[in-house]
Amino acid sequence: MDRLTEMEAFAMVIDQGGFTDAAKRMGISKSAVSKHVSSLEARLGARLINRTTRRVSPTEIGLAYYDRARRVLNDAGEADALVTAMQSGPSGLLRISVATDFGVNHLGPVLNDFLMQFPDVSVNMELSNRYVELISEGFDLAVRIGETHDTSLRSRKLTETTKRMIASPAYFQKFGRPQKIDDLNTHKLLHYSGQASDAVWNVTAPSGERRQVRTSGWLSVNDGHSLLNACIAGLGIAYLPSFLYAEAMEQGLVEDAIPDLPANTQAIYAVSPQGRFTQPKVRAFVDFLVQTFSGKVPVDG
Template structure:
C-alpha cells in the first residue's frame, strides 16, 4: 500500500470523525479507507484509533502521529502546488509598498520593462513614508531601506546606498564649510520628520565612532526628495541617501559636506512575508529588481 495514502486516510478519519465522511472526501469506499487505516496500524504496530459505533477518536499515540502526518501531507500539497505554479507564467495582482522618494526616482521607471516582460501581472504600487504591515494590509512585498527591524519577514538585498551630508554651493558660500562634526551645531540642518531615529543624525566619525547630531530646526519634511530640493535651494544641510543626491552631486547642484567622514551604508531590500512557497509573481518581481539594480550603488545612482 502507498504510505502517503495511508497517512491521508488516517488524517481524514481524524478530521471528519468517522470513516463514512472521510471516504466521501477522498472519493473512496468506506471499506477502502478502513483498509488503509488498518494497514497503517499493522505496519506501525500500534492502535491509532478508538472505534465506537458513533464516533472514531485518535488514541494518544494516534494524536501524536496525526500531528506529524498532517505536516507531511501539507508539505506534499505545497510541493504539488509549487510544481504546478512553476509551469505557469506568473500572473495576478502584485501589491508593492515603497517609500515615496525611492519609488518615484528609481522603482517606477523600471515598471514598464517589468510589465512588458510579464503582461499577466498587474502592479499596484503604493507610495508612502510609513511602515506598512505586509500581511494585515495585503501587500505582497515592500522595498525597505536601512536596518531591517522585523525579523519575522524574509528579505533579499537589492543594492546599497551611502548616506552623506550635502548642501548647495550657495549655502556654503554664505555660511561657510563645516570642518568638524561639532561645527554642524552652527548650521541649518534640514530635518526628515519621519526618520526612525527622530531628530538626530547618526554619523560615522573619522575614528570610527558613531556621533549623534540633533537636527531640530526651522524646516522639517517627511519626504527625501523634498529635502534634497530644499538643500538645492540653499535652505540648509541635508543628510540624504546617494540614490537621491547622486544626480544633483554630478550636476553641481549640491556638494558633499565633511567629505572625509566615512559614509553610512544602508541596504535596500525587498521584504516579503515568510513561507516556504514564494508566489511566482513575487519571485519574478524580486529577480527583476536584483538584475535592474545590479550596477547601482552604493555611491553611483545616476
C-alpha cells in the same frame, strides 16, 4: 498499503469530522477510507480514532500523530506544487515591500516594464521604511538599503548608493557652512522621524573614524523626498541617499555640506526567505531588478 495514503485518509477524517465527508473529499468510498485508517492503526499498534455512532474524534495519541501527519502532508503538497511551478512560467501575485524613497523614485517608474514582460504576474507593492517580517506578513520579497545581517534571508545585491549631508546655497549663505563634524551641533539638521535611530547620523570623519551626530532642527519627517524639498527651501541640512539628491545637486539646488567627508556607501539588496524554493515569479523579478539597476542608480552626486 501506501503509508502516505493511510496518513492522508486519517488526517482527512479528523479534518472533516467523519468518514463520510472524508470519503467525499478524497473521491473514494467510505469503506476505503475506513480500511486505510484501520491499516494505519494496525501498523502503528495504536488506536488513533474514537468511533461512535454519532461522532468521530481523535484519541490523545491520534491528536499528536495528526499534528505531525498534517505537516508531512503539507510538505508533500508543497513538493508537488514546486515541481509544477518549476515547469511553468512566472505567474501569480507577487507581494513586495520596498523602502519608500527607493520605491517612489526608482522602482515604481520601471514596474510597467516588468509587468509588460510578465503579464501573468500581478504585483502588490507596499512602500514602507519599517522592517517587515517577510514570512509572517506574507511578503515574497523586499528591497532594502544597507547591509543585511539576517541569515534567514537570501539576498542579492542590486546596486549601490551613497549618503551625504546636503543643504541649499541659500541655507549656507544664511547660516554658514560647517567645516567639520562638530560644527553640525550649531546647525539646523533635518531628519527622518520613522524610528528613534533615525535621529542619529552615522558619519565617517576624514580619518576614517565613525562618528555619531544627534540631529535636531525645524523639521523631522518620515519621507526622504519631503526632506529634500526642505533642503532646497533652505530649512536645514539633511543626510540623504544619492538617488534622492543627485538630480537636485546637478541642477545646483543643493550642495555637499562638508565636501571633505567621505561619502557613506550603502548597498541596495533584494531579499527573500532563505531555504524556500524560489518561485519563478520571484526569480524573474529579482533578475529584472539586477538588470535594471546594476550600475544605473547614481552612486554619488
